[in-house]
Amino acid sequence: MYTETPKEISEIRFGLMDPEQYREMSATKVITADTYDDDGFPIDMGLMDPRLGVIDPGLECRTCGKHSGSCNGHFGHIELAAPVIHVGFTKLIRRLLRGTCRNCSRLLLTEAEMAEFGDDLTRTRELDGDVSDVTKAAIRQARKADVCPHCGEIQYDIQHEKPTTYYEVQEVLSSDYPELIAKAMQPDPDDEEDEGMAPPQLAEATGLDLSRINQILSGGFRPREDQREALEDALDVDLTEEDLNKLMPSDIRDWFEDIPDDDVAALGIDSTSSRPEWMILTVLPVPPVTARPSITLDNGQRSEDDLTHKLVDIIRINQRFMENREAGAPQLIIEDLWELLQYHVTTFMDNEISGTPPARHRSGRPLKTLSQRLKGKDGRFRNSLSGKRVNFSARTVISPDPTLSLNEVGIPERVATEMTITMNVTDRNVEEARRYVANGPHRHPGANYVRRPDGRRLKVTEKNCEALAGQGEAEAAQVVDVGWEVNRHLVDGDIVIFNRQPSLHRMSIMAHEVVVMPYKTFRLNTVVCPPYNADFDGDEMNLHALQNEEARAEARVLMRVQEQILSPRFGENIIGAIQDHVSGTYLLTHENPRFNETQSLDLLRGTSVDGLPDPDGTDEDGDDYWNGRTIFSELIPDDLSLAFTSSAGDEVVIENGQLLEGTIDEGAVGAFGGQIVDTIMKDHGPTRARIFINEVSSLAMRSIMHFGFSLGIDDESIPGNASEQIEEVIANAYDRVEELITAYEAGEIESLPGRTVDETLELKISQTLGRARDSAGEIAEENFEEDNPAVIMAESGARGNLLNLTQMTACVGQQHVRGERINRGYEGRTLSHYEPGDLSADAHGFVRNSYREGLNPREFFFHAMGGREGLVDTAVRTSKSGYLQRRLINALSELETQYDGTVRDTNDKIVQFEFGEDGTSPVRVSSAVDHDIDIDGIADRVLDAEFDTDGELQSFMDRWQRPTNLSEHGEEPVEAPTDSQPARPVAAEVDDD
């Protein structure tokens, strides 16, 4: 089989193209504007010349002899009758015109200046700076010269009329100079002191003969340059007018041809690959037909590509231009045609130039020419190159399956039979490969394609599958054998890549093991929802089958879910118990309930634990019982010891794999930093952590099913006396608000520092009402039972918090828009139900009811206002942060940590001298509360592993008694060494503690 050896591209150099090169690579000169003749054959030297490549199947390319599909096509060329400007370089042409001499074409800089800019350029290139800054400065400097430092020619300003016209602005003697002079000699009627100037005076002032002055005044003599200036000085008039001299492309080409190589080098142009005159086109390359295929419509009519249409226009005008010139047409007509040719060549390259009407199709649609093919979202770069669609991928809705391991993904059979994995047949797996092939393309563990060693690909069908597998009589050459490739169906245990967009962090793409299942959705364990940020309200996910052993091995080692349990974002686990899992472990361990043997075994049914430990005791009936914590302890590794505070607030103590005390809740086993999961992952590795998470989730599900867990409307109700208390608290707050308003109206409110009186009032009202809601919540909380499901969820961290509970049961509280009480609506009031200027709580969006009691219409309206702002905020925030993230990713994407620990970009420039300043990975360091690494623990483990008996260890430790190294000037008096402690020489040692 033929495989390409990867090659490294060391650099890509961009430059202009030599017109000679266009001609050399051209397959044919194109001179005919037509495409096909009446018989439907392409015309020779026309735009569809068969030497430009083939698009019709069956035809042979006249240049390379290949057929359509394998022939990439060949460029042709059009000899332009007159040079035209390339639109892509108009800015550079303008700069060169302004910076070079109109006579000798040298750069308008002295040798010294040129050398200086040359040095500047090399330095900027070395430092990776912006080269255009330097070249722009050089042009700016060159433009200042009025006279060429090399030949002394006077320079004129260049005016650029977009897109492709250039003028030279010359100051010439005004045609009505006698009138201008005569007028300036007259006394100014508005100025009494001005007596005007008589010719003799003028002659004296200018140093000219009186007769000459008279000649000038009569128009009989045109003053020369210096005489004009003398006249202008004497009379204080401007005798010049601007004359625009149009520079034809041929003039510009001649001008550029004479620029020396060394001079363009000072402008950062490498003359070996780009000569400035090549920016003026004399030859136009004709793209191969494969780049502009014509399509045959249903009615047999051919429809040509936009590019072909444009080329037809160019050739037509080109032809007309030549004919007219040969016929000796007047200059005006020639110039018009020249401009037309320029227009067509311009729009051929870019049809969205400002100031130029776009070339249109007959239907009025603007043509899609070269630049439009590349630019923008639907262009070649963003759509066809960066945004390719891939084979071997599948997408469907996801749904949960708690029976799967977190490493697995359930795949519908229909996907498994459609998506294949490439299997290289060797003498070890021929039999297996034939078994797949024998099943055909529709029976599940089958195969869809095979590839013979000669590269031919065969589709496996119901008819040929048995023959291919070697069953029945078939030619030996037609049977799958060593060296073949078989595209077999996905089967259980295959590794695939699973992804949910937006892929914001590396855990958005993880490798899973396949489990083929019935029905039509991808199934995943609920514990992998946090890393993907997935839920099951209709989310879809993508799946990619890996096609070679290297990719499969890499995915298994690096990308498998269990390898991604720790998040590099915060260095703790992102996979762990969520929602009902947390409620389940809470119910199991909080009050440490008792279970009989049957119940205990049922709880542990989903785990690998297949026997119960010693019972914790016997109940009054004489039956053995086990506590919830004992059962949970069965899942913990035997050598785990841990102590921490749970999110429920009690101290959790685990010693030698036994949960002695405390509640297991979100802080212990939850996603986003559950202590036990995190510790197991770091101490025992990913496999043990995966087993633990799987078993915790299945134990938790059994546990929550044992107890039963539901939340109804009555779980949010509180006793009548509690309601009365809440009423009272709120009524008090209302009274206090009224008092504040009265005080305000009486002008008795004193403003707080930095605030107006109005703001102070608002603040105080808000505080009062906020406190009222909080104390209402506290009252409600006191009246909840410990086993209230909402309380359990809030306390264990499974879902919701106290505020949610307060709002459901006691009081929803103040609604906000723009961080203030609701203030909008009518003039001076929020709703027409209130007096203008009413500052009361009700009038500004305080909702005194709870969700359970229900909101009254006004409250509901205010609540909707606040709720809507929340929705808008999230929508805006996600798009803003998404774009920010995209920019960050693009800026950082090419940075790479090298083996020496430095972070460098692709040019080997150093960005960080040590990754993250400390050279550590966030997932490889301890996340203990005090952020210290347990060095003693590590040392003990190493020593334990090193020595078999305590005696050996002891003798080793004794051998290494470190000498005391306390300073003589230490605060503590140093004890004199006794004879039993032999003093050792202290090696030169630096103590940096």
Added chain:
Amino acid sequence: MVDVSNHTLVPEHVVLSDEDAEAVLEEYGVKRTDLPKIKASDPALPAEAVPGDVLKIVRDSRTTETAVNYRLVIQ
């Protein structure tokens, strides 16, 4: 003018001798221009530094005691 180098937040900037600078470049296997840059107009620059010098900057770090950085002085 305030001398910012006395400010607590401005880390120590030291000009390296030519040998020391070469040793640093040797250690990382880079050219002078591959180092991060610092403008000659930077207020934290030591007075004796000229373009082309290599500075050693020792910063406090949250994760390690100090973090050492090198920068090339440019115009």
